[in-house]
Amino acid sequence: MVLGVGAGIAAYKVCELLRRLTESGHRVRVVPTAAALRFVGAPTWAALSGQPVATEVWESVHEVPHVRIGQGADLVLVAPATADLLAKAAHGAADDLLTNTLLTARCPVVFAPAMHTEMWEHPATRANVATLRERGAIVVEPAVGRLTGADSGAGRLPEPAQLFEVARRVLERGSAAVVRDLAGLRVAISAGGTREAIDPVRFIGNHSSGRQGYALAATALARGAEVTLVAANTALPDPAGVRTVPVRSTAELAEAMRAAARDADVVVMAAAVADFRPVAAAASKIKKTGAGPAPIELTENPDILAELSASRAKPEQLVVGFAAETDDVLANGRAKLARKGCDLLVVNQVGDGRAFGTPDNEAVVLAPDGSSVPVPHGSKESVADAVWDAVAARLP
Template sequence: MGVSGGIAAYKACELLRRLTESGHDVRVVPTESALHFVGEATWSALSGSPVSTEVWESVHEVPHVRIGQAADLVVVAPATADVLAKAAHGLADDLLTNTLLTARCPVLFAPAMHTEMWEHPATQENVATLRRRGAVVIEPAVGRLTGVDTGKGRFPDPAEIFELCRRVLARGPEAPAADLAGRHVVVSAGGTREPLDPVRFLGNRSSGRQGYALARTAAARGARVTLVAANSELPPPAGVDVVPVGTAVQLREAVVKAATDADAVVMAAAVADFRPAAYAQGKIKKKDGAEPEPVALVRNPDVLAEISAARSRPGQVVVGFAAETDDVLANGRAKLARKGCDLLVVNEVGERKTFGSTENEAVVLGADGSETAVPHGPKEALADTVWDLVAGRLA
């Protein structure tokens, strides 16, 4: 774990704790500047390993070569503009930059800096260079920075960076670490809510977990990710641009806008098919002895069919989800033909199935007649299968 000299270095202690407590052997390699924020004793105590910034210590062990050679993952958190620049240009003036040059494992950078530094053309070119070479450089978060400043450049949530590390490691050393690098993907997640009056709505049981797993996994594979999130209480995945929405109409507007330059669109959200024809400005009152008035419904826009029919760029891959309660595969095949998407993830849902769970099982149907079964397991496993199929079609 590389740590560079930014105020966010103290947050990296939480990332280190999560890595070690989950059973990983972590060697911390800070820059000299990083030690101005968190001292050597802290890194050594939390990791249980010696800490050094220099290539001239323990020379007989050749640390500037051995650390990178032995690693399964190198994560630099926080990654300052300076370290990104050195990594992009192959400079090696301390132990961390030497380690980056010798590492043949996946490398993940979690940038943190002021907005102006992140948006500077030099930094953006360095990030593009690293991504082109296969490194995973996640997008910084938006929020409070040092002092009174606010903007893009905030260090992402350490818990979410840890989840990204888990996803990269789970794919194994043989899998390409950043096979979605240079790609922009759009993912919808959660469940839309259609208001009846100021306090009531028509909704569904979707928690957004599958869509968030898709977004997190895509970020771990190097993609620039836009997550259109409908009414989910889950924390934003690290390195993902989140667009919050409420209704099906709002979701459509956000997805259509984000899809303009997207290589792939994955519609994992549970979008309401209908909405109330009229919205009551005041709370609908219960009348003694009288049955409630029927609620008239109108159709919502079919976002998946619209995106599939009017692709904003050649080669764009569109993936839909079908939540079925009976005749799952038959209904799924009919929906695939009707919607016109490239892939359709079909799963059986119910009160105790899929919605709100951390696990899922599904069959991914392809417009080319393919059929890929995904056994019961973590939703991240299904997400990886979906991105494997998308990446193959993009290639």
């Protein structure tokens, strides 16, 4: 691996990322910019990586490092990727060892931007990011939080553990061609389980942990997509590089998914959505009276999947639904696929310790033409990859 380091204060966090990469068995060559060494010095990078550290093309010229480093890499990860580095990469500048390496690399390239919010949101930066994504590079969304000084906002470098997971998923995908099969796509994914308030304390909900939806988001990012994740009541950390929108109720999830779907090429409804909600929630906690509980009048929630399928933002938009069933899985799944009008429906059996809250899953991907693709039992990441394989096969 090549770990490129830009000149940002977040460079100190990359030391922990480097430690995780080397301890997991990867051979890592750190290539910082000259200015990056003002934040973390070359001896630190050399000691942590066990590899020589250089910033200029004039060192060890007989080894042609400006070409060889990029040619021999399985992954190039740039963190922090400053606005200056993103601009140079987008326009093909090659004025130091890192930018030369980016031009010669034929492996997957991942940029983890970190900068002040104003710089991240500037039209020039956004245009450079769009250019890099169109070329197949993976540009993760920065985290939102405390920046340099007292400022807060979008532009924070994701945590080292999260960036390590991004690198791991990208490397698992193999070659650059396979990694980039979702490059340039915008995807909107829902995850978790909605909650409908009965009173300020109690709610109607379900057992969904959001793990499968989060795996879909992380996998789509690793395959090059720009991802928006609408997360309903999960206890999971936000996936690095994914724009996460937290929601609670079905109404909030519907509104967030409508907004995310407007610009999406693929919409995936993986959240477990409550079918019913109380007609009215009590303003204060409902107390025992000794006379038994009062009936709770319920009403149906909107059918978000059917709505998104019927009112697509663009004709070529693909819509994928999920169906959690306890019995007659395939029959119920095919009936649901017909009702919802989506392009694919991923059906899985739940209950008795299956699917909800577990790290593993198995499913069947159904299509309107009657075809079905079984997804064997495995990790939720492997199930996510199988879902995206089915989506990629239907992309225009």
